[in-house]
Amino acid sequence: MLNVKEMLEELKASPYEEIEINTPHTGVIEFVGLNTGDRVVGPSGKWNEKPGTLLANLTREKNKKPICATQKGVVTNIATEHEGKFVEAGVRLLTIRHFLSKEEVIARILKKALYLFCAPERAKYYFVPEIDAKIKAGGEQSVKPRDGMEMFIVSRMKRETPLAYAGPEGIIYAVYFQQGDNVDGGQPLIGVCQESQLSLIQDVVNRVQGEWEEQD
Amino acid sequence: MDIDKRTQQLAARLSYIRDIFGPRENASVALLKHRLEEFLTSAPDYGMRELQQQVERLEELFSLLEGKLEGELTPMDRVRIVRHPQRVSLKDILENVYDNYTEIGGQDEWSIDPGMIIARATIARRMGKKTVHQPVMVIGQEKGHGQEFRNGGSIKPWGNANALYYMRVAETENIPIHTYVFTPGAFPVEDYPGAAQQIAKNLYVMAGLKVPVVAVFSEGGSGGAEAIALSDKRLMLSHGYYSVISPEGAAAIEGGLKGKATPELIERCAQQLCITAEDNLRLGLIDRIIQEPPLGARPDNYEFFRQLRREVIRATDEVVHAAQGLGPLRALAMRREGKDVDPQDIFVRWSLGPSARNALVELRFNKFRAMSKGALRDNRTLGTRLGTGLVRALWQVHSLLRHDFLAKYQRRLSGLLEQWEAELRALGHGLGGPFGWLSRVGGSRLGVPPEALERLTSLSCPEEGACRTEDMWVYVSPKSKDDRTLTCPNTASHGCQDLWAPDLFGEFAGVCSHCGHHFPMEFQWYLYNVFGFAQAYEFNSELESGNPLHYEGFDLKLAEAKRATGLYSSCITFETRIEDLSTVVAALVSPFRGGTVGAAEGEKLIRAIERARIKRMPFLMYSHGTAGIRIQEGTCGVIQMPRVTMAVRRYIEAGGLYLVLYDTNSYAGPVASFLGCSPYQFAVRSSNIGFAGPGVIRETTGVEVPPNYHRAFSALSRGHIQGIWDRRDLKKNLHQALLTMGGSNLYYR
Numbered sequence: 001m002l003n004v005k006e007m008l009e010e011l012k013a014s015p016y017e018e019i020e021i022n023t024p025h026t027g028v029i030e031f032v033g034l035n036t037g038d039r040v041v042g043p044s045g046k047w048n049e050k051p052g053t054l055l056a057n058l059t060r061e062k063n064k065k066p067i068c069a070t071q072k073g074v075v076t077n078i079a080t081e082h083e084g085k086f087v088e089a090g091v092r093l094l095t096i097r098h099f100l101s102k103e104e105v106i107a108r109i110l111k112k113a114l115y116l117f118c119a120p121e122r123a124k125y126y127f128v129p130e131i132d133a134k135i136k137a138g139g140e141q142s143v144k145p146r147d148g149m150e151m152f153i154v155s156r157m158k159r160e161t162p163l164a165y166a167g168p169e170g171i172i173y174a175v176y177f178q179q180g181d182n183v184d185g186g187q188p189l190i191g192v193c194q195e196s197q198l199s200l201i202q203d204v205v206n207r208v209q210g211e212w213e214e215q216d
Numbered sequence: 217m218d219i220d221k222r223t224q225q226l227a228a229r230l231s232y233i234r235d236i237f238g239p240r241e242n243a244s245v246a247l248l249k250h251r252l253e254e255f256l257t258s259a260p261d262y263g264m265r266e267l268q269q270q271v272e273r274l275e276e277l278f279s280l281l282e283g284k285l286e287g288e289l290t291p292m293d294r295v296r297i298v299r300h301p302q303r304v305s306l307k308d309i310l311e312n313v314y315d316n317y318t319e320i321g322g323q324d325e326w327s328i329d330p331g332m333i334i335a336r337a338t339i340a341r342r343m344g345k346k347t348v349h350q351p352v353m354v355i356g357q358e359k360g361h362g363q364e365f366r367n368g369g370s371i372k373p374w375g376n377a378n379a380l381y382y383m384r385v386a387e388t389e390n391i392p393i394h395t396y397v398f399t400p401g402a403f404p405v406e407d408y409p410g411a412a413q414q415i416a417k418n419l420y421v422m423a424g425l426k427v428p429v430v431a432v433f434s435e436g437g438s439g440g441a442e443a444i445a446l447s448d449k450r451l452m453l454s455h456g457y458y459s460v461i462s463p464e465g466a467a468a469i470e471g472g473l474k475g476k477a478t479p480e481l482i483e484r485c486a487q488q489l490c491i492t493a494e495d496n497l498r499l500g501l502i503d504r505i506i507q508e509p510p511l512g513a514r515p516d517n518y519e520f521f522r523q524l525r526r527e528v529i530r531a532t533d534e535v536v537h538a539a540q541g542l543g544p545l546r547a548l549a550m551r552r553e554g555k556d557v558d559p560q561d562i563f564v565r566w567s568l569g570p571s572a573r574n575a576l577v578e579l580r581f582n583k584f585r586a587m588s589k590g591a592l593r594d595n596r597t598l599g600t601r602l603g604t605g606l607v608r609a610l611w612q613v614h615s616l617l618r619h620d621f622l623a624k625y626q627r628r629l630s631g632l633l634e635q636w637e638a639e640l641r642a643l644g645h646g647l648g649g650p651f652g653w654l655s656r657v658g659g660s661r662l663g664v665p666p667e668a669l670e671r672l673t674s675l676s677c678p679e680e681g682a683c684r685t686e687d688m689w690v691y692v693s694p695k696s697k698d699d700r701t702l703t704c705p706n707t708a709s710h711g712c713q714d715l716w717a718p719d720l721f722g723e724f725a726g727v728c729s730h731c732g733h734h735f736p737m738e739f740q741w742y743l744y745n746v747f748g749f750a751q752a753y754e755f756n757s758e759l760e761s762g763n764p765l766h767y768e769g770f771d772l773k774l775a776e777a778k779r780a781t782g783l784y785s786s787c788i789t790f791e792t793r794i795e796d797l798s799t800v801v802a803a804l805v806s807p808f809r810g811g812t813v814g815a816a817e818g819e820k821l822i823r824a825i826e827r828a829r830i831k832r833m834p835f836l837m838y839s840h841g842t843a844g845i846r847i848q849e850g851t852c853g854v855i856q857m858p859r860v861t862m863a864v865r866r867y868i869e870a871g872g873l874y875l876v877l878y879d880t881n882s883y884a885g886p887v888a889s890f891l892g893c894s895p896y897q898f899a900v901r902s903s904n905i906g907f908a909g910p911g912v913i914r915e916t917t918g919v920e921v922p923p924n925y926h927r928a929f930s931a932l933s934r935g936h937i938q939g940i941w942d943r944r945d946l947k948k949n950l951h952q953a954l955l956t957m958g959g960s961n962l963y964y965r
Contacts, residue, residue: 025714049923061700063714
């Protein structure tokens with residue numbers, strides 16, 4: 001059985017992930033004066049069109065290429081010994097310590113605790129009438145999906161076909177689609193958890209929402 | 217109470233004056249403020265009679281000083297006047313100038329574009345005791361005295377499309393069009409029909425409208441104004457402005473600033489852009505100025521409306537008179553007509569006869585053709601000019617004889633021969649035997665030349681190295697001499713490998729071998745590799761860009777551009793052969809002042825189009841890159857939009873093929889006129905096409921646009937262009953386009 005509590009403690013003990021920035025190819029490395037502890041930001045803008053903070057420049061064949069931060073965080077452990085030197089591909093330049101946000105923590109917990117049943121193709125998805133009625137009457141948790149259970153109707157170009165649930169038995173923790181909206185292939189439709197863990201997961205999520213301190 | 221009302225009016229007048237003069241210190245304004253305050257504090261102590269006297273005295277002082285302040289107005293003050301919420305708007309004009317009107321372009325906010333008002337209006341004329349109601353189509357932007365939904369008269373593409381529709385309606389109904397220009401500029405969105413492309417369509421249609429069009433300018437902001445202002449008579453309100461760009465925009469460009477420019481710089485730019493009515497009259501871009509009351513017309517200036525009515529009637533009469541002529545007595549009366557005579561007293565019917573309608577279009581073309589001629593430097597000697605004129609006349613005669621006269625008989629003869637040949641061949645097929653030889657007449661059945669057959673059927677030619685014919689470039693970019701690599705901008709998404717410059721800019725023609733991204737190439741690459749410039753005949757290269765407005769510091773910049781590029785203007789026009797087809801090509805090249813278009817470029821384009829028309833050749837416009845109209849030439853630059861579009865229309869109507877090819881970045885005025893009006897527009901891959909760049913869109917509309925907003929593929933999916941070509945296939949595609957598209961009068965058809 002998954003120990004959600006333990007997982008949360010683990011996350012609290014190290015509330016960040018470490019992203020190693022490596023050289024994409026060979027070249028002469030030139031750092032841009034960043035020091036350990038400096039804060040950097042990842043790509044920004046509505047379309048992520050603005051690159052993140054410049055970390056270093058890598059020059060190969062007179063082609064100077066910027067290496068930018070991919071995530072927000074704090075710079076640690078800069079490999080200053082490579083400054084001005086020719087390096088091979090895949091050499092670590094520095095590490096960005098990226099502190100997890102509430103959403104990221106919840107996503108991590110749910111990723112481990114839930115089984116996500118995904119849309120097989122882009123289409124409109126509906127629950128079959130019985131399940132729909134059940135959800136409307138008793139909420140999402142009143143449905144207990146089991147393997148082979150016919151749960152969805154896939155509607156595409158006015159053709160409707162049934163779709164059976166495939167996965168472990170449990171109860172629906174969350175529904176990720178709006179009935180009648182188009183869902184891309186591979187996007188989750190429902191998240192299923194073991195019935196015994198439901199209250200635990202909800203509790204942990206609430207605690208994260210309330211207690212998790214985000215660090216910039 | 218009467219005194220209270222008059223005092224309030226005085227306070228409103230003072231507040232208006234202070235708005236107009238902005239933060240500037242002015243003794244007259246200070247005096248007015250002081251005297252009004254003084255009056256207001258001591259008013260409770262005055263008796264009724266004294267109050268009357270004091271108010272009258274104050275009113276006189278206001279009128280006097282307003283007259284004095286009128287003389288002190290700077291161009292920027294005039295900009296503030298036209299932008300003021302109290303400025304007369306189109307609705308006021310419809311109410312006060314016309315006798316009756318019905319809005320047909322929507323009502324208030326319930327309109328496809330509330331900034332554009334379209335109305336059917338009537339003007340009553342007297343003929344003896346009879347009253348004749350003459351119908352007019354009124355089209356114009358409405359600023360709406362602070363009504364937010366009017367968007368300040370900034371028109372979206374669909375608003376301009378609606379205006380165009382009703383211009384066509386007016387043409388069908390044979391009634392004149394009065395347009396009123398009250399716009400700071402068009403709203404820069406690319407959604408279909410697209411800001412630039414719609415203005416181009418408007419210009420193209422207006423160039424050939426067969427009804428009188430009279431335009432009145434109050435606020436003429438560049439392309440947005442041109443969308444409805446291509447007219448037979450162009451009148452301008454004395455306090456209006458007509459400009460290529462807002463003074464703020466010019467200042468931001470001038471100062472190279474991203475943020476706000478200083479008020480002094482804006483003031484200086486407004487001064488230098490020559491935006492006032494007097495400036496535009498002096499430059500010959502408008503016909504007349506309509507005098508407004510001191511400090512600009514406001515909705516309660518009824519005498520101004522009466523004058524405006526007289527002026528629009530007079531202008532329409534003059535247009536009709538020029539196109540179809542009036543009776544001798546009326547013509548005489550019109551000539552003698554002074555300002556004191558009401559033009560309403562002379563009756564002129566505004567619907568034109570069939571021949572007059574064609575004459576009107578011709579007159580309009582000639583009017584615009586003559587504009588801005590003095591804004592460029594013609595370095596040709598007198599001998600060259602005479603020679604060119606003579607050659608042109610000879611070509612015209614040749615064209616007449618060869619294509620209009622002889623070709624007619626030739627076509628009949630060849631049609632007859634073709635029929636006989638087909639009959640004979642049918643005879644051969646059907647009978648076989650002794651007549652079978654007839655079907656074999658004319659050589660091989662495939663008709664493929666033996667060398668092409670050889671090339672197509674042999675697999676390789678190892679003794680000659682790689683068997684490549686298409687990538688043997690005549691001109692190789694100097695960038696290929698660098699011993700370095702380059703990274704494709706699509707590396708992150710497509711995983712492209714670094715490219716070695718000699719490969720990339722040499723053999724690959726600047727195209728990423730993995731994803732097909734096109735790196736920008738010099739215009740010479742296209743000239744020599746696509747258009748065969750080495751064998752081409754360049755003409756009008758002596759026409760030189762000038763500085764008609766004596767814009768400060770621009771002479772130096774222009775000289776620098778000329779020195780760096782070795783060109784006299786951003787436009788190169790030449791006659792060349794694409795495969796076996798003679799073609800006239802005009803290229804706008806970006807290294808010369810960003811490929812901007814001014815008077816010299818406009819003139820060169822028109823002459824190239826005329827050459828293509830006379831010599832019955834296809835006309836190809838290659839935009840290597842253009843940033844728009846050259847702002848330092850002010851309205852002399854803007855006027856090239858209608859001028860060149862009119863020449864294009866004449867050419868297409870004469871049966872020519874006009875093809876546009878975009879490369880790198882093409883924006884603003886040229887796209888919104890002579891480039892955008894072509895029915896055949898193609899783009900080189902990785903080019904950008906649009907009306908305003910992302911920065912301008914963000915500043916004017918507050919909307920962030922995605923990075924691929926102006927890409928050629930976006931333009932293609934919006935329906936603005938007809939196709940996207942690979943740089944390496946340009947010559948082949950152009951040749952195919954010349955063979956498969958276009959007008960009926962091309963000599964090779």
